[in-house]
Amino acid sequence: MILANPSRYFRTVARTEAVTWALLLVGMFLKYVTETTEVGVQVFGMVHGVVFLWYCVTTVFVAVDQRWSVGLTLLGLVSSIPPFATVAFDRYVERRGSFLPAWRLISSEPTGLIDRPVAWLLRHPLHAVATAVALVVVLTSAALVVGPPAS
Numbered sequence: 001m002i003l004a005n006p007s008r009y010f011r012t013v014a015r016t017e018a019v020t021w022a023l024l025l026v027g028m029f030l031k032y033v034t035e036t037t038e039v040g041v042q043v044f045g046m047v048h049g050v051v052f053l054w055y056c057v058t059t060v061f062v063a064v065d066q067r068w069s070v071g072l073t074l075l076g077l078v079s080s081i082p083p084f085a086t087v088a089f090d091r092y093v094e095r096r097g098s099f100l101p102a103w104r105l106i107s108s109e110p111t112g113l114i115d116r117p118v119a120w121l122l123r124h125p126l127h128a129v130a131t132a133v134a135l136v137v138v139l140t141s142a143a144l145v146v147g148p149p150a151s
Helices: 006-033 039-066 070-078 087-096 114-124 125-146
Strands: none
Touching: 006 039, 006 087, 039 070, 039 114, 039 125, 070 087, 114 125
């Protein structure tokens, strides 16, 4: 199961984000270099945007559970911006030993204000998935209202 441990879950999301980056880059190549179609950017741009947000939510969620420092968490979030950097960041935190073998907050008592909701979500995986989906939908909707960056 994907949620079996934090490193497997994080790696899956990081790689998915990198794949959507690749698809978006293909779409941008077709739009701007070959000037054949904008469909790739329209479709893969939306897909990448959703997965980008999923990665950011996952990074914060895993960071809280694994007690990452603020600096490491910010580095994880920033790694979502350059293409494929999420994979490099995943390798970095793995080599650094920043993943515990299991979810910390499933078996230990939450101590902080942020730990409590993360612990509850880890102990109720269906609620966690529903919450993550809702959060990504809200953030995606907000991004759609704001609109694309000015060109």
